[in-house]
Amino acid sequence: MKISVDQTKCCGSGMCVLTDPDLFDQSEEDGTVLLLVEHPDAEHEATAKEAAGLCPAGAITVS
């Protein structure tokens, strides 16, 4: 699985960090998404999908 984030779409809601702080962080400056892990292990695949579904701005995709 591969996670991609689009910082231009991100609105800093923090839903991804709330869902899985192992995979996502937010920039201190403007709260936009920082991807910590591009290829999540099996243990984190479900939360990666959940974060993509919850993102209010559609800024996260998993493929």
Add this chain to the structure above:
Amino acid sequence: MTELISDKLPTIRQTPFDPPAEVTRIREQARVSRLKFPDGHVGWLVTGHHQVREVLGSPKFTNDPEKHHLIDLRFQGEQPEESDKRKAEPGMFLNQDPPDHTRLRKMLQGQFTVRRMNQLSEWIGQIVDDQLAHLRTFDGRADLVKEFALPVPSLVICALLGVGYEEKARFQDDTTKLLSLDSTFKEAMAAFARIQEFMRELIARKKENPGDDMISDLLATGEPTDEEASNMALLLLIAGHETTANMLGLGTFTLLQHPDQLKILKDEPDVVDNAVEELMRYLSIIHFGPTRTASEDVEIDGHLIKAGDTVVMHVPAANRDPEKFPGNPEELDLRRPASGHLAFGHGIHQCLGQQLARIEMRIGFGKLFQEFPDLRLDVDPSEVPLRTDMGIYGVHSLPVAWSS
């Protein structure tokens, strides 16, 4: 296709915690239906979870209030005039579209990150403890709204913004007038103008004497104009105390009326994170709207929404949609996976302060029932005054009692 048309937005609730039964019936027939507006416009009512997400997530809708046909209950008997339409004030990013919205919201996003908000836990815990100690001075009975649910978020947001809590009297009454559906439009706008004046003075003071607070930090970036900064601060102030306060008040009423669920929360304190999400889903205190207007023709769930059509989303109905929340979405179930609810909205305008609100509620509900395990309602449930007359639902007061 024949489409369901409602003559007006149903607002009569049969029970304190459930959306109007009429809205549920509408959702069961059509998750996207037609709705007549007070000005004669035939717009749309969206009651399905997936469909609300689709509208709020689409860039083809504007949130510019000048483009909306007004559905506000204030106008159910009072025809709005074109000149009454609320202009999008500079800095009021909730009512702006990109790129203005993006530029302004970005100035604040860094202040509301999950990490920043988690760092406030201990401080918020202290505010909650102090307020619970205050509650205990009332000798066994008090109004939970006045002594706990409203002061906690007010103290938090005032301190974060750098507004003196003692100055609260200057905007508290006007905030109530602004949000009350019993106010005429002109009264609401006059109240809004007075809060704006308070904020302009505050911005001037912060420029003179910066403090360790969000407004001073915002001004230090040099990015917003003074007018933008004062409206941004106003938005944070109002959004920060009316919403969480009503969730704490109505949420406590709900838990007291669902003793089996309350027992779960008391026996398993770790349930509190999910309990907050489920209470938000179940109660959905933003009970009319949000509203959007199509900027171009757009198809939602097989319905052609034409450019200029205004769409009203019904969050309480969407948050009880069995397609999203299978099982029994009409029941409060603190263990239900409730994430994905729309109580904070969806799309680029999703609540900026949601991580703060979550922490306030987790700590607030958690400590309230730890410290007051025998808290009970002090009146018949039918006597609790409900905020059916307010844009943000909740209880006006909540008389409670405990063994001191």
